[in-house]
Amino acid sequence: MQRNPKVAYMFLAPALILMTVFIALPVIASLVISLTDFNIFALANWSNAKFIGIDNFVRLFQDGLFWKALRNTLYFVAVGVPLAIALALILAILLNSPLNRAKGLFRVGHYLPSITETVAIAVVWRWVLNPRYGILKRALEVFSIQSPSWLGDPRWAMPAIIMMAVWKGLGHNALIFLAGLQSIPPTVYEAARIDGATSRQQFIYVTLPLLAPTTFFVSIMTLIGYLQLFAEPYTLTDGGPLDATLSIVLYMYRHGFKFFNLGYASAMAYVLFALIFAATLLAMRSRAKEVTY
Numbered sequence: 493m494q495r496n497p498k499v500a501y502m503f504l505a506p507a508l509i510l511m512t513v514f515i516a517l518p519v520i521a522s523l524v525i526s527l528t529d530f531n532i533f534a535l536a537n538w539s540n541a542k543f544i545g546i547d548n549f550v551r552l553f554q555d556g557l558f559w560k561a562l563r564n565t566l567y568f569v570a571v572g573v574p575l576a577i578a579l580a581l582i583l584a585i586l587l588n589s590p591l592n593r594a595k596g597l598f599r600v601g602h603y604l605p606s607i608t609e610t611v612a613i614a615v616v617w618r619w620v621l622n623p624r625y626g627i628l629k630r631a632l633e634v635f636s637i638q639s640p641s642w643l644g645d646p647r648w649a650m651p652a653i654i655m656m657a658v659w660k661g662l663g664h665n666a667l668i669f670l671a672g673l674q675s676i677p678p679t680v681y682e683a684a685r686i687d688g689a690t691s692r693q694q695f696i697y698v699t700l701p702l703l704a705p706t707t708f709f710v711s712i713m714t715l716i717g718y719l720q721l722f723a724e725p726y727t728l729t730d731g732g733p734l735d736a737t738l739s740i741v742l743y744m745y746r747h748g749f750k751f752f753n754l755g756y757a758s759a760m761a762y763v764l765f766a767l768i769f770a771a772t773l774l775a776m777r778s779r780a781k782e783v784t785y
Contacts, residue, residue, distance in 0.1 A: 526758035535752065548759035558760070560735055561743040568654060568739070569718045576658045576714050577707065580665030587666065588673045602663035610660070614727035617656045618643070643729055646736035653724045653737050660724075661717070665710050672706030673699070708779050712772060719768050740764050 525541075526548055528534070534541035552558055587598055605613060620627050621642040629639035642652040676699065684694045700707075722741035725731055731738035731746075740760065748757030 522758045522761060525755050526762055528755045530755040530758070532752035534754075541755070544755070548756050549763070551756065552759055552763060557735065557738070558740070558743060561738045561740045564650060564735075564737060565719060565721055565739045567650060568657075568721050569715065571651075572654045572657055572718050573711065573714050575654065576661060576665060576718075577710055579658060580662055580710065581669050581703075581707075583662060583666040584669035584673055587670050602666055604663065605660045606662075606664040608660075610723040611727055613656065613660055614724070617652075617728065621652055644733055646734045649729055649733060649736045653721075653728060656728065657718070657721070657724050661714070665714065668710055669703070669706060672703050676702045708775075712775055715771055715775065716768055719764070719771065740767075 527543060527545055528541045529544050529548075530541045583602060587602075619625075623629060623639055623641045623644070626639070626642075628642070632639045640648045642648050680698055680702070681694055684698050689697065720741050721739040722745065725737040725739055725742055726745070729737045731742050741764065744757045744760040744764070747753040747760065
């Protein structure tokens, strides 16, 4: 059968055109804008934009508020990613349990937050975290623990954001882990039991190693998503109190769509891209070394 490459390109053309128009060209345009002082005056007349080279990047690294946003984002990632992975794995194991007779109902219930709008979730969590009438306050009172002002105290605002973000993505990650658990052949566990392995040993020496590719995928996707933290602080705290929940993307949004410093915001976007790329590359290299060994 003779192959005609023109037919293949004809079918690929719509997708390639869409990717070029909506992905490639905006990326190139933002790179050009990051090298200019593009602002609200340039929106009215592009000739008002002046080429300033890397001045936006120099200014960015001298911006104390940017460094605070970076620290907040890294704190969110450092705490949120391990917590999200651990809880999702535990939930997946529970959903995979033979004692769970309503697996389908529980899977749907846990996945619903992942497809619910963040604004709607934020409204619910504002009530949950209310320092006077919230459910969390009532739950802590059972253990004689005084509930802090979650969204009003700089020390507790970011942990509150982490709780909401982890809860929102828990079902999605758990379903991926569940698929990974169900792909492990039962014969492997049978062989382990014949060799005298306990349930704990089966989990450590069978489940975790065979689940490593799934864990790596969930870790990478969660890491990339958490580095782009925006919706949770935007809807719950708007970066407060005292910029304790200000993230890089939220700071970028302020400059781009509130102050219309689009050149500065574009430079911030490329710094974030470099951070995500470096973190992903480091994780992939670490995974490659583990596979090699």
